[in-house]
Amino acid sequence: MTGPYHRGEREAHRRAGLGEEAEVSGRAIRDTVPPVAAAFLTTQRLLVAGAADSRGDVWATLLTGPAGFLRAPDERTLEIGARTAPDDPLASTLAGPARVGMLAIEADTRRRMRMNGHARPDGDGLRVALDQVVANCPKYIQKRTPPEADAPGPHGGPARVRTGDRLTPEQQRLLAGADTFFVATADEDGHADASHRGGNPGFLQVLAPDRLRWPDYTGNAMLLTLGNLLVNPRAGLVVPDYATGSTLHLTGTAHTTWDPGAAGIPGAQRLVDFTVTGVVELAGTLPAGWSPPAYSRFNPAVPGGASLPAV
Template sequence: MATYHSGEIAVQERAGLAREAGYALGGIGATVPPVAREFLAEQPLIVLGGSDRAGRIWATQLTGPPGFIRVPDPRTVTIDALPLPEDPLADILATGSRPRIGMIAIEPATRRRMRVNGRAHREGDALHVDLDQVIANCPKYLQKRHYVETRPGDDTTVARTAVEGTELTPAQQRTVRAADTFFVATASDQGDADASHRGGNPGFVQVLSPTLLRWPDYTGNAMFLTLGNLLLNASAGLLVPDWETGTTLHLSGTAHTVWDPEEIARVPGAQRLVEFTVEAVREITGASPLRWSSPAYSRFNPPAG
């Protein structure tokens, strides 16, 4: 039977949404239902979250033609792809270890998404994930996009390079300010990983300094899986995708929830705020072969502050 851990319960109670969280608990299972299996098989993209060998949490993505994500049985997901060599999680996922990872698959064209968490191990050129959690998600704050797969030699193909740092460059700050979507990876104090989506109108993520970001926590499903993890384990990783070029911006650091009513009141639609301190940056150009259309913004997006 699905349960919440102590961090999730504490945040639910502080937010005054414990009853709603109890109802939402029915959306957490341990197996993939047939309709979700079909959904996963149609996706060209899945986002992963986990820890590297140094214990830093990162979020990243894997891509492939529809069908590269398979569900051989209701408790297993197989992904016919591995992280790029430059990827911050490449080392840990390329070994024979069984790291805990969180995953979220999204379909921007229909605004559908689902999360699956478990333990991964590599077999050949594929990742096999033994599932602990399968979580249904609502479509709020997800921008509608359609994808086009490019191939080597196409005019839109970008050479792959990777740069690292400990703070955001001016260009990376502009990327974050312009973002309407990012993904956040967290883990409980027991190491159970999770990956989630955050979306809003461009500008919803504030860059307070080269090492400090802040974004609003909007009304959601009342589970507080991300904020509950952060209460117990402040480590977090962000993935900011460039939908037009295939560049990925990976950030690792720590985060905490801001409950100050005066601060929250300054940000339209915010129920809480989250502040993220950047400790490590990795930007990979040409990371994804996918290109996406311009977004149709979700009608649920509050105006950016």
């Protein structure tokens, strides 16, 4: 079976013992946007985007705008009415043609939609020729409500930026308490993908100033992220701080441990270790003041973590 999968994804299915499940799930991978998905896009205010830069480093970022800033004028095209801030790690990449992976996510309804394609600048935004459209399940999404569309962020003027190649103590605390992050990967030819990872606070472990680990929970069996990592270990993370509106962007390399019993972490089917090689922290890039999260009832317990209400 090949279907919509490349060789890394097929190898991931083999290692995970999910070949039959992946074949069934692969039927949900399309190259067009169905009408219901096009309608969903017009109501969204946040889009995750991932791509490889000119050095091959993979980064993830967030694009935001009022409802309507995303539009599918036809079944193979996405128009994005926003661009990144000048200091964003993908600003120069998205200033020209680029292969991008994208995820539209609506946290207050736990709906998400994954899209991959080729982007080019278009006025004050981007136009993406789509070659992959995937509907994803709502597992592990924490329900939270965004602020009103016209709510100001906490920072005026240009976004502040902090860069480095190691995590500061403050950044480590943010990561250790995170319940959501987004990960971007790319295959050996640079075709990018963006995905969501969620869990109870503490599911993302900070092992050192340059090393993170997270569990890979049961999902839709496509293993698109892990399949990319088998052929290209470079990856990028973006971690939103929903209270302040800041975003923490990391690039580095990732390695998957395929032993499901590794480290005895509840719910972990596999473990992913991430080595940080670049850090960019931007302030004021997201609308600030989101509601506190209602944790997904699918989130496995975190060792040493408190019992959390879930819905």
